[in-house]
Amino acid sequence: MDKFIIAGNGPLEGVIDASGAKNAALPILCASLLSDEPLHVTNVPKLWDINTTRKLLSQMGCTVDEPAAHEMIVDARPITTCVAPYELVRTMRASILVLGPLVARRGEAHVSLPGGCAIGARPVDLHLMGLEAMGAEITLDGGFIHAKARRLKGARIVFDTVTVTGTENLMMAATLADGETVLENAAREPEVVDLARCLRAMGAKIEGDGTTTIRVQGVGALHAAKHSVLPDRIETGSYLVAGAATRGRVRVNRTDPAMLDAVLVKLQQAGAKISTGPDFIEVDMHGKRPSSVNIHTMPHPGFPTDMQAQMMALNCLAEGVGVIKETIFENRFMHAQELLRLGADIRIEGNTAVITGRERLQAAPIMATDLRASASLVIAALAADGETFIDRIYHMDRGYEDIEGKLAALGARIKRVARLI
Numbered sequence: 501m502d503k504f505i506i507a508g509n510g511p512l513e514g515v516i517d518a519s520g521a522k523n524a525a526l527p528i529l530c531a532s533l534l535s536d537e538p539l540h541v542t543n544v545p546k547l548w549d550i551n552t553t554r555k556l557l558s559q560m561g562c563t564v565d566e567p568a569a570h571e572m573i574v575d576a577r578p579i580t581t582c583v584a585p586y587e588l589v590r591t592m593r594a595s596i597l598v599l600g601p602l603v604a605r606r607g608e609a610h611v612s613l614p615g616g617c618a619i620g621a622r623p624v625d626l627h628l629m630g631l632e633a634m635g636a637e638i639t640l641d642g643g644f645i646h647a648k649a650r651r652l653k654g655a656r657i658v659f660d661t662v663t664v665t666g667t668e669n670l671m672m673a674a675t676l677a678d679g680e681t682v683l684e685n686a687a688r689e690p691e692v693v694d695l696a697r698c699l700r701a702m703g704a705k706i707e708g709d710g711t712t713t714i715r716v717q718g719v720g721a722l723h724a725a726k727h728s729v730l731p732d733r734i735e736t737g738s739y740l741v742a743g744a745a746t747r748g749r750v751r752v753n754r755t756d757p758a759m760l761d762a763v764l765v766k767l768q769q770a771g772a773k774i775s776t777g778p779d780f781i782e783v784d785m786h787g788k789r790p791s792s793v794n795i796h797t798m799p800h801p802g803f804p805t806d807m808q809a810q811m812m813a814l815n816c817l818a819e820g821v822g823v824i825k826e827t828i829f830e831n832r833f834m835h836a837q838e839l840l841r842l843g844a845d846i847r848i849e850g851n852t853a854v855i856t857g858r859e860r861l862q863a864a865p866i867m868a869t870d871l872r873a874s875a876s877l878v879i880a881a882l883a884a885d886g887e888t889f890i891d892r893i894y895h896m897d898r899g900y901e902d903i904e905g906k907l908a909a910l911g912a913r914i915k916r917v918a919r920l921i
């Protein structure tokens with residue numbers, strides 16, 4: 501297990517490129533299961549979760565080629581099994597995204613209940629409710645979901661909670677169902693829209709993605725297609741917050757400012773000057789200490805829960821008191837305990853964190869507990885005095901491509917070392 505050693509330094513300054521979005525690439529790779537013709541995906545980020553998905557598809561019998569860096573061609577024609585085993589699925593939430601495509605295309609799926617970041621109970625009842633409404637027979641046994649259907653039928657499905665992967669799973673399943681499926685209270689995240697774009701390129705008939713009502717007319721088969729994954733808004737946002745927390749100036753190229761409205765508003769409130777162009781965002785603190793901001797996490801287009809931990813790190817260093825309310829996941833404050841070890845002043849009351857900013861934080865040994873918690877700790881360590889050791893950084897490798905390279909390009913002093921014990 502690797503560790504990071506981060507020496508607190510002055511302002512981060514420089515320019516980096518955003519990678520492709522993990523949370524768009526994963527469902528898109530799973531969409532390859534809907535067709536017997538190859539899906540060519542470009543701008544695929546180099547991440548552990550992508551490796552896990554490649555292994556998952558390969559062990560099902562799909563051929564997965566990597567013709568160039570950041571490209572994958574998945575051909576699901578030679579598929580031999582519809583089983584997604586525990587060993588692979590336990591590490592990654594997005595593995596549940598093979599369920600809808602397998603039932604729709606192959607008539608059956610046997611998928612271990614998924615893992616991912618331990619940020620809450622994360623049930624999949626809405627995925628199963630939707631597939632049942634479409635005529636699938638579902639049983640749960642030995643930690644596995646077993647689903648069967650001769651051919652799924654279109655249905656009207658109303659989500660009582662907005663679910664991103666639930667919307668994606670059912671949207672994929674509906675592409676091959678008999679008749680029309682309507683998803684109400686659907687997730688509007690940009691990654692859902694990117695998946696819909698890819699599915700349309702494969703021949704699916706989908707309307708309304710990006711709104712709360714998605715309509716899908718089932719078709720007989722999907723065909724070969726090529727799709728480029730959209731930029732990672734959470735990766736982009738994490739580097740911008742790192743720039744602001746260290747009182748620096750950071751520009752992220754090859755990104756899309758429109759996806760980050762809610763985060764940019766908060767960075768502006770924190771005192772950053774924000775400049776944007778069609779494909780870049782720059783945050784400039786002009787050397788000033790940020791001001792505290794209040795945050796309430798919400799489904800898109802609200803403030804993303806995946807940026808909550810990073811903004812908590814910023815509040816730890818800001819002037820004033822900031823209140824963060826986490827409304828999506830019931831256990832997503834695990835970074836707070838580690839930030840306290842760096843000298844932060846955080847009080848947690850239920851789903852609310854009250855953070856009183858400190859002028860300085862001090863280095864200490866700390867431990868990453870999940871993906872975005874890791875990003876939060878890295879940001880705090882970059883702004884702390886002394887050398888911080890961050891353990892369990894494998895969480896970070898799930899979702900941030902070349903983190904050391906990108907941070908070093910911004911002037912950070914970060915080193916990866918193998919943990920000996």
Ligand SMILES: CC(=O)N[C@H]1[C@@H](OP(=O)(O)OP(=O)(O)OC[C@H]2O[C@@H](n3ccc(=O)[nH]c3=O)[C@H](O)[C@@H]2O)O[C@H](CO)[C@@H](O)[C@@H]1O
Pocket residue numbers: 523526593594620621622623624625626627628661662663664665666805806828829830
């Ligand atoms: C791989 C991926 O894209 N992961 C993202 C996805 O996770 P994921 O899709 O797992 O998150 P959901 O949008 O499904 O979860 C939202 C809320 O709905 C609840 N829920 C969800 C499904 C269900 O069947 N029943 C149920 O009660 C969850 O427990 C949670 O409280 O969206 C989250 C919310 O933006 C992000 O933090 C994750 O980074």
Ligand SMILES: C=C(OP(=O)(O)O)C(=O)O
Pocket residue numbers: 523592593594615616617806871872899
């Ligand atoms: C929570 C996340 O990932 P996952 O849903 O894969 O656990 C995330 O990307 O922040």
